[in-house]
Amino acid sequence: MNPQNPDLHCHSTVSDGLMCPAALVERAHANGVDLLALTDHDEIGGLDEAAQAAEAAGMRFVNGTEISVSWGDDQTVHIVGLGFDRKNAALAAGLARVRGGRDARAGRIAAELAKVGIDGAYEGALKYVGNPALVSRSHFARYIVERGFARDVKTVFDHWLAKGKPGYVSHVWAELGEAIGWIGAAGGIAVLAHPGRYRLTPAQRRELYVAFKELGGRGIEVVSGSHNADEIREFAGIAREFGFLASRASDFHGPGESFIDIGRMAQLPPDLKPVWEEWD
Ligand code: AMP
Ligand code: MN
Ligand code: MN
Ligand code: MN
Secondary structure (H helix, E strand, O other): OOOOOOEEOOOOOOOOOOOOOOHHHHHHHOOOEEEEEEEEEOOOOHHHHHHHHHHHHHEEEEEEEEEEEEEEEEOOEEEEEEEEOOHHHHHHHHHHHHHHHHHHHHHHHHHHHHHHOOOOHHHHHHOOOOOOOOOHHHHHHEEEHHHOOOOHHHHHHHHHHHHOOOOOOOOOEEEHHHHHHHHOOOOOOOOOOOOOHHOOHHHHHHHHHHHHHHHOOEEEEEHHHHHHHHHHHHHHHHHHHHHOOOEEEOOHHHHHHHOOOOOOOOOOOOOOHHHHHHHO
């Protein structure tokens, strides 16, 4: 496979994106994407619709998901699964379990927000949810913007929802080995999502790469919509050192909410082995 403009990470209304799967696929196609993965958080419910839309558009598509993982000392990391069988029962059951904790977590987030004067946040966030099983911090952020407490979603995270802020609650997601195992058992490739976004010390960072590789992780997002040029260089180096397959990913959530549009990222450094070569 030799795609010119692959994008292997984006979100629809099945998780915290703003567009339904079919509309997202159409936007990708219009932007010149020729290989797409939809990677909703802890969900695969949008894949049938996306695959059908991609087929209608004549665009290559691979199944994806982005699994929430608890790692180390209350850190959350995201593992993208690519190219798995979307009918696999063990993967579906694992994702259902991870999703299952989200509603109670949302109640705890709302209770913390109420303490700092933002009332009605549970019901408010639900107004933005496309999938009742998948309420996320992004939905809370949209409600807080609606209430006029902040001008945009990014500002809401900075003041209320990021780790250490008043509306943040710790939560137990999947274990790293479980997430990698579910993806692998379903025939997919586990990819470490947006490594530049984790607040880790250099030593913790290396521990994460080592653990990810030992547990069967095979890929890393070198190019992500949230990586700058220095980060792309850094994670290209990690891909070379650890022998990881390289992925290229916008992490697009919707117009106006993402810095980089679907399919509009930098290209991978040419010496890296791209993850899509596994699908030849
Ligand atoms: P959750 O899975 O409910 O913890 O929500 C995580 C999602 O929140 C991420 O996938 C992003 O879409 C969004 N998010 C996290 N941090 C930020 C941030 N600093 N700015 C904007 N969105 C963010
Ligand atoms: Mn998200
Ligand atoms: Mn993520
Ligand atoms: Mn994402």
